[in-house]
Amino acid sequence: MQDNALLEKFLETHHLMRQYNATWYRKNFGGLDPRQGQGRILSALRRMHSISQKELGFILDIRPQSLGELLQKLELHGYISRHRSPTDKRALIVELTDKGEEFQMQKPDYEELFVDLTAQECDTMKRSLEKISARLTELIEQESLDDFY
16 A cells, blocks of 8 residues: 555545534434434334334344334334234334335435546546445455354
8 A cells, every 4th residue: 555645535534424424414304313323223114114123123233122212212203103013912013104204215415525526537436436345345255254264
């Protein structure tokens, strides 16, 4: 590698992307981030549509008490609904409401990030990122194999 300047710029850009996301979600959804906490639950529900509270906790690896608190907040704000299962009265079924679906559909306008780049610069950046992604995938697979053996 040439020097640390490239790595530092890459890490700085990563940090700024996370900051941009956090700022956007805070402004538009009171801080609900789809990668953590309540936002993570909404993201999972979007893929599953309807699931028992117990299964949701298992899939997301969240303790039942913690999940219950998060779901209560989401329900209070109208993002989800919970009701008893018709087949098992002990089970609570969790579903997204229209407001929860709306949260999942809105995302920051990432195209805005590239307006100052030429088509050629965008293409070069895309190819470079593809190479970095491929290398990261190789490293992750290698680490996984090392852990296995």
